[in-house]
Amino acid sequence: MTLNERNIFIEEMKKIGDVWTQEQVMRVYEHQSLQEALNDRWSSLTEFVNTIERILN
16 A cells, blocks of 8 residues: 555544554555555444444344
8 A cells, every 4th residue: 555545544534533543554454455445444343333233232
């Protein structure tokens, strides 16, 4: 992932309160495209929210 793509990822996640550093993005998504990283993170967040909803209900 390029520096510009990492910055885009960080900004997109920041919009929903999911704060990342450059180092974290590189460690987790270094070998993935921006779109793959965004898709993976959204999937993880969706799964997390669904789990919380099941617990609360």
